[in-house]
Amino acid sequence: MSGLFAQVLNGLQYGLLLFLISSGLTLVFGVMGVINLAHGSLFMIGAYLAFVIARWSGSLWLALPAAIAGGILFGALLERTLFRRFRTREHLDQVLLTFALILLFEEARSMLLGNDFHSVPVPAALDFSVPVTADFAYSAYRLAVLALCVLVAALMFLALERTRMGSAVRAAAEKPEMVELLGLDARRIHTLVFALGTALAMLAGALAAPLQSVYPGMGDKFLIISFVVVVVGGVGSVAGAFWGALLIGLVDTLGKAYLPELAGLAVYMLMAAVLLWRPSGLFARGA
């Protein structure tokens, strides 16, 4: 029984990390119409940033604000220099541009930090287990990640639903051409959304670093699973990404724990089922 409880917690925590990654992916596509295959690489960069900072300062704490601040700056830079010019290009061009970015980011990583696997220590203050029930204890760091992700998700929903900028972003995601007609500066919204998406992906990378080792190509795995989240969750909506991410996190974790012979195939079967039943996604508006 406590085994199941632990797996459910693991699944929720994994799903919330997936939400941080896939919400950026879905917003960037919804608002800018850009397919960013390099989104997984941004996650990888966040994880390696955490590794470098943790090795240099001895603690992960500095890595979290660094990932957010670095992500905002890096994302704004990428949007201003590259992605802005590719907004109106064909899908094929966007795919190849962002594929090139993956190769270049991976090569830069290999030049700067080599190709070894590295582990990142859990911060000392959280390196203990919390007794949840009488016979079951759970890692404090994982609980902290869970809480932090919930906090970030709540802040995001508040910002999107309750602020003027948030409603502009939602409008842009729904009908991009409306934003210009309303007299809003669409280019500012694009930079903001891309910077935010980058920061979230890098924060997710930094948070995930102590949970798994930091390794070459780690971005690919998360890119593809985030695509599954977006397909299952539905078009361009952050709420869809949230529920989709939780569902995929739970299915993947429980599937691997209880049906190991299916290995990683459970999430793809779920995606196939969703495509058959509701091709526009489980939580798409109007579905």
Added chain:
Amino acid sequence: MVVAGRAGHALLALAAAGIATMPLWASHYHLQLASTALVAAMFALSLQLLVGAGGMVSLGHAAFFGIGAYAIHLLPPGLSVLATLPAAAALAGLAAAVVGALSLRTRGFFFLMTTLAFGQMLFFVFHDTPLGGGKDGVFVTRPALELFGLVLEVPRRSRPAVMLWLNLGLLVLMYAGLALLMRTLFGRALLGIRANEDRMRALGYNTRRVKLAAFVAAGMLAGVAGHMQAMTEAFVNPELLGWHRSAEGLLMILLGGLGALHGPILGAFAFIGLAEAGTLITERQRLVVGLVILAAVLALPGGLAGLRLPRRERRQPAPAAVEAARP
């Protein structure tokens, strides 16, 4: 997407004849490199049926290439190539039918994501389960060159030449078949769907069925390319199914030109040539490929095949789309 005219086909035939004479003057190493380029060209050509003709940008196409390659591993060794080649095409086509039927329920960006996800699922089947012989790959026995009961024993020394001719012959057949296909009603319908799917549906076409047929045909041709890859190298590994190979196929199409059926062939040779030239300068192949893509995307929107188009046309945002939209 256009099919080259008489002059273009004369040039292509000349190039093919030039490649066919390579065993007379080139080293074994260069024969193998040419075979690699020919196999890459078959793969990119199969993808062009989806992307250039049907407007379906798939990131899972390498899965069918890999399945075609693994067919040699899965079938009992010692069979004739006349048995293994159709079997590889059939297996790849079967997988493409399942993936296509599901993925084609979506369009555009979502089609891209679903093909990528299903492609990676097939990658994991060969990477993680005992079916494919493990993640490091396995050596395979080359199918026998048995043509109508006549077994052709190939001595080791002349194998690169025989493989080159075989690959060249299949590429020529594949190109000729696709050039004919594009002249049929099916080919026209596919181009119409690329230009405007809603209008084609209004005209009474079952557009999803046309797209699915193209998806399966492209998957079968990719399976043929994969079979030849495994037969040339006598080795298969899960990376053959990986999505990076799909992206490389798209790159070859873009390099060669989205707007012409022969574009991917030019693109495959350009890509293999550039990658080879790059390895002479630096060990870091990803750096070379990444920079080549950036240059191609930023500076060469019409691809190599588009270079001879008048400037006015090349300035258009999407020459291929304009081409396809013409009556």
